[in-house]
Amino acid sequence: MSHLLPRNKKLLSFVTRHYPILKTLIQNPSPTLLTSHHYATQSSKFPEYEMPTVTWGVIQGKKEKLVNRVKICDHLKTLGVITDELETIELPSTIEVISERLEFLQKLGLTIDDVNEYPLMLGCSVRKNLIPVLAYLEKIGISRSKLGEFVKNYPQVLHASVVVELAPVVKFLRGLDVEKQDLGYVLMKYPELLGFKLEGTMSTSVAYLVSIGVSPRDIGPMVTQYPYLLGMRVGTMIKPLVDYLISIGLPKKIVARMLEKRAYVIGYSLEETVKPNVECLISFGVRREMIPLVIAQYPQILGLPVKAKMSTQQYFFSLKLKVDPEGFARVVEKMPQVVSLKQNVIMKPVEFLLGRAFRVEDVARMVVRCPQILCSRVELMKNAYYFYKTEMGRPMKELVEYPEYFTYGLESRIKPRYQKLQGKGIRSSLNWFLNCSDQRFEERLEGNFIDADSEGPVFDMGGKLDMPGGGGGEVVSDEDDDDESDDDEVLYRRTLTL
Numbered sequence: 371m372s373h374l375l376p377r378n379k380k381l382l383s384f385v386t387r388h389y390p391i392l393k394t395l396i397q398n399p400s401p402t403l404l405t406s407h408h409y410a411t412q413s414s415k416f417p418e419y420e421m422p423t424v425t426w427g428v429i430q431g432k433k434e435k436l437v438n439r440v441k442i443c444d445h446l447k448t449l450g451v452i453t454d455e456l457e458t459i460e461l462p463s464t465i466e467v468i469s470e471r472l473e474f475l476q477k478l479g480l481t482i483d484d485v486n487e488y489p490l491m492l493g494c495s496v497r498k499n500l501i502p503v504l505a506y507l508e509k510i511g512i513s514r515s516k517l518g519e520f521v522k523n524y525p526q527v528l529h530a531s532v533v534v535e536l537a538p539v540v541k542f543l544r545g546l547d548v549e550k551q552d553l554g555y556v557l558m559k560y561p562e563l564l565g566f567k568l569e570g571t572m573s574t575s576v577a578y579l580v581s582i583g584v585s586p587r588d589i590g591p592m593v594t595q596y597p598y599l600l601g602m603r604v605g606t607m608i609k610p611l612v613d614y615l616i617s618i619g620l621p622k623k624i625v626a627r628m629l630e631k632r633a634y635v636i637g638y639s640l641e642e643t644v645k646p647n648v649e650c651l652i653s654f655g656v657r658r659e660m661i662p663l664v665i666a667q668y669p670q671i672l673g674l675p676v677k678a679k680m681s682t683q684q685y686f687f688s689l690k691l692k693v694d695p696e697g698f699a700r701v702v703e704k705m706p707q708v709v710s711l712k713q714n715v716i717m718k719p720v721e722f723l724l725g726r727a728f729r730v731e732d733v734a735r736m737v738v739r740c741p742q743i744l745c746s747r748v749e750l751m752k753n754a755y756y757f758y759k760t761e762m763g764r765p766m767k768e769l770v771e772y773p774e775y776f777t778y779g780l781e782s783r784i785k786p787r788y789q790k791l792q793g794k795g796i797r798s799s800l801n802w803f804l805n806c807s808d809q810r811f812e813e814r815l816e817g818n819f820i821d822a823d824s825e826g827p828v829f830d831m832g833g834k835l836d837m838p839g840g841g842g843g844e845v846v847s848d849e850d851d852d853d854e855s856d857d858d859e860v861l862y863r864r865t866l867t868l
Contacts, residue, residue: 435463438461438463438464439461441465442461442462442464442465442468443456445465445468445469446468446472446492449472449482450482450486451472451482451485451486451489451492452486452489453489454489455489455490456489456490456492456493459490459493460493461492461493468492470496471492471494471495471496471500472485472492474496474500475491475492475500475521478504478517478518478521479517479518479519479522480518480521480522484522487522487525488525488526490525490529491521491525491528494528494529499528499529500528502532503527503528503530503532503536504517504521506532506536506537507520507527507557510540510553510554510557511550511551511552511553511554511555511557512554512557512558513554516554516558519558520557520558520561523561524561524562524564524565526565527561527564527565530564530565535564535565536564538568539563539564539566539568540553542568542572543556543563543593546576546589546590546593547586547587547589547590547591548590548593548594549590549594552594555594556593556594556597557597559597559598560597560598560600560601562601563597563600563601566600566601571600571601571602571603572600572601574603574604575599575600575601575602575603575604575608576589576600578604578608578609579592579599579608579626579629582612582622582625582626583622583623583625583626583627584626584629584630585626585630588630591630591633592629592630592633593633595633595634596633596634596636596637598636598637599633599636599637602636602637607636608636610640611635611636611638611640611644612625614640614644614645615665618648618661618662618665619659619661619662620662620665620666624662624666628665628666628669632669632670634673635669635670635672635673637673638672638673643672643673644672644673646676646677647671647672647673647674647676648661648672650676650677650680651664651671651676651680651702654680654684654695654698654699654702655695655696655698655699656699656702656703657699657703660703663703664702664703664706667705667706667707668706668707670710671706671709674709674710676709679709679710680702680709683698683708683709683711684698686713686716687701687737690713690717690720691716691720691730691733691734691737692730692731692733692734693734693737693738697734697737697738700738701737701738701741704740704741704742705741705742705744705745707745708741708744711744711745715744715745716744718748719743719744719745719746719748719751719776720733720737720744722748722751722752723736723743726755726766727766728766728769728770732770735770736769736770736773737773739773739774740773740774740776740777742774742777743773743776743777746776746777750776750779750780751776753780754775754776754778754780754784755769755776757780757784757785758775761788762788764800768799768800769800772799772800772801772804774800774801774804774805775800775804778804783804784804787803787804787811788803790815791803791815794815796815802814
């Protein structure tokens with residue numbers, strides 16, 4: 371111990387010489403000597419040893435945060451990040467943490483430009499926000515390879531609580547009968563759904579659709595096909611469109627069936643698209659009373675650039691098929707899909723008929739009477755024509771008068787019915803034995819006389835069947851003839867698409 375004394379004396383001498391305040395404290399340890407005078411005088415000499423005051427920690431903390439924020443913003447600017455919007459949010463305390471967040475987002479597939487579109491995503495913690503949210507999105511069906519695209523389209527999801535905000539929306543979608551395997555598809559199409567409140571627009575739009583006759587079990591498929599309907603306001607978007615369609619002659623039940631199968635019709639702008647298209651059809655010669663039938667057959671026509679398409683097709687029909695504007699209007703009434711048919715598709719059956727010695731004028735008559743032949747497969751038309759010429763041996767004039775012959779299946783209808791007629795020794799028109807249901811055909815065969823050859827129902831693709839006057843006013847269908855659903859359901863068959 372004795373050898374330590376000289377060393378201790380030297381240390382004490384050094385401390386008292388450089389720090390006089392300590393010498394005073396050693397000589398007189400009374401608390402009264404610990405005055406602000408001593409600290410003030412000594413702080414000017416050694417500011418780094420200034421004793422803390424009551425507010426020292428808070429002021430210094432703000433200074434440190436400010437300094438750190440400046441450093442972080444400068445670092446982000448060097449990487450190309452625009453930091454203007456970051457002034458309002460709390461940033462991490464070190465450059466290392468912000469770099470970790472940025473690197474995590476870049477691994478998802480986001481670029482600096484994507485981050486600049488929504489810089490607030492840098493305020494999300496990797497462990498508290500990013501990882502839990504992304505893990506949940508992957509769990510509900512969004513593949514890992516598409517998570518970056520999802521975040522790019524809807525970066526606000528990174529701020530959401532899985533339990534409080536995301537899970538209830540997913541549960542709501544499942545309650546609408548959206549299939550579990552379709553959740554990812556629905557949310558990729560419309561990611562903003564995850565930010566909606568359940569008691570808001572989503573619930574009211576569903577309730578209104580059900581009120582006009584949409585089947586509740588079809589809401590799920592509708593949402594899957596067109597999820598945007600959940601974000602549309604009833605009073606300003608959905609109801610005005612439905613009211614307009616009803617006002618021009620479409621029964622409410624038919625509107626409901628149409629929306630069930632073509633939910634995207636809800637997204638058509640009433641004032642900018644739907645109304646102008648309806649007026650355009652009328653201006654091209656489509657009769658106003660036929661507009662409901664046109665829409666029921668081809669709802670997509672409400673959202674197409676109708677004026678441009680009608681002008682192009684009308685000119686083409688006049689030039690190549692010698693169909694005048696009035697005839698073209700009748701074609702549109704019977705098969706409105708013709709406005710979207712490609713001209714090379716139209717010409718294939720036309721060229722087939724012309725190649726079989728039909729005159730151009732006859733082909734024009736056939737097209738106006740039955741435009742469905744324009745979308746018939748040429749191979750099937752060849753088989754039907756060969757059977758007609760070799761087995762039936764009938765004149766070409768009958769095909770001109772009844773071109774619907776080419777729309778029936780050779781093996782399923784034409785051949786078996788013709789063979790039964792031959793067995794009974796009956797000769798009739800094409801219309802008489804083809805344009806009726808199986809039940810009506812059997813009734814005709816069993817009859818002791820042949821009823822008068824009538825024009826039969828008009829064949830409209832997916833539309834209603836109009837019986838001519840004196841024909842009994844019955845609706846002829848290959849499906850349930852005894853089905854006693856109400857008139858709206860009977861008059862309109864399910865919409866067919868090309």
